[in-house]
Amino acid sequence: MFEFLFKKEQKVQELIFTYLDNLKMTQDHFEKAMDCLFDFGLGENCDFLITQTHKFESRADDTRYEIIEMMYSKVLIPESRGDILKLLESIDVIPNHFETLLFMIQGQKLRVPDFITPDLRQLMKVSLECCDLVIKQVEALFKKTEDIKALVFTIDSHESRCDHIEREIVRKIFDSELDPFQKLQLKELVIHMGEISDQADRVSRSIYIFSIKRRV
């Protein structure tokens, strides 16, 4: 009824959802870029998709800075302000991982050997599912659409699965006859990819804490 009194808060809410849209776009382009790399290796198409991923990551960053700027103009009560800033900072690590991974492959001209491609695809798929669930969880925090606690459990089980796949890929890499330098390069790639679900799990737990903190 009195929402017209709180225009800045409404603007922050809109910006958070814009940020989530950009995050989703970054994620979608990352997925396409990775699929392209798995299927055809580095090339013009992949470069274009990497640039697009970077573009949406930058857009997400711009939106995040806009939110931070609004927050410093004393929007919301201090506790909510602090929670939202922490949350955004934590979520923002995820698109940074997407970008780092693609730049790593592009810059180091990495070739993914066929014997780990299915596992890497699987790791990427489960990690990105974690990201989708995190987006859902953020929406649940701001819109009360879903049970936050249930999502924490799902993300946690996905993260455990990612850890398992990650260990399996690293084992396969070091069991192979690849050049030791390439083994280390691939290990770094796998570990970075595993970081996506780890970070999603961290964000998910913070969201849960923010939500239970508000229960009295």
Add this chain to the structure above:
Amino acid sequence: MISLLGGIFLGWSLGANDAANVFGSAVSSKMVKFWTAAVLAASFVLIGALMEGQAGIETLQGLTRFTYHQAVIASIAAAFTVTIMTLIGLPVSTSQAVVGAILGVGILNRQLNIAGLGKVLICWVGTPFGGIIIGIIVYKLLAAIANRMNLNLFQADLMLRLCLIAAGSYGAYALGANNVANVTAVFVGAGMLDVFSATLIGGMSIGLGILTFSRKVMETVGKKLVTLDPFSALVVILAEAITVHIYALVGVPVSTSQVVIGAVLGVGIIKGVNTIQRRTLVNIFLTWVITPLVASIFALSLDFATHLRYIPGH
């Protein structure tokens, strides 16, 4: 008008200091702009004084008989007490200073309404306890409502801010209703003002204190409440408003700061944490004893001083 200056000064300092108890947390955390809070507080103090300030005035003016001279002395003695004790950093309550000064006048008159004084003393002791009990009840009730509403972060934030503004306005209303008697009751007792003029002048002087000098106190004192979580801060403000309003209906002016301490203690009991230091409780006890004592000594001394006559040749 000049003879009312002591009372007006009391009202002004009351407004400057006590507005922090109702709007301090909202202003110091920048949830509400100072001027919005100040205008709301000043307006509701005046409304509270005009609507329900009569009971307190009747209690205080009934404690003893007042002459014009004694009313002025009582108000100046109370104002002196509040100023000096604040300057030397001792805990002080305007309500207790005023009653102390009236006590001094009563001693001079050798006439005190013991029943009335007993009622006032019981209410003073009951003030922090009232804060504790109402704090606990308000916490339980609001928590049940908040949990049932199942609001998202933005809705909860919006609701909290609106509730802080509403509770602050209600607190200001209760402050005006309860504390206006401190400002002008003695003048009604002396027949210098009728009840309506007393509540109007009292309410306006408290409002003036809020508008001109409450900013710094709101920003510093309010931060102590903000160290509580926002929900608990709301509970404290609402409990304070309800308790002070109840005492306004009973007709005894009380210290809003002591009610706040009680309410914070109540919240602490529910949450199982120690929110108040022992030193604070000792300060309350000292305020009960020292403030009225100092004020009555001031009243007696001022009366003595004003009756000194210079007799040439002696």
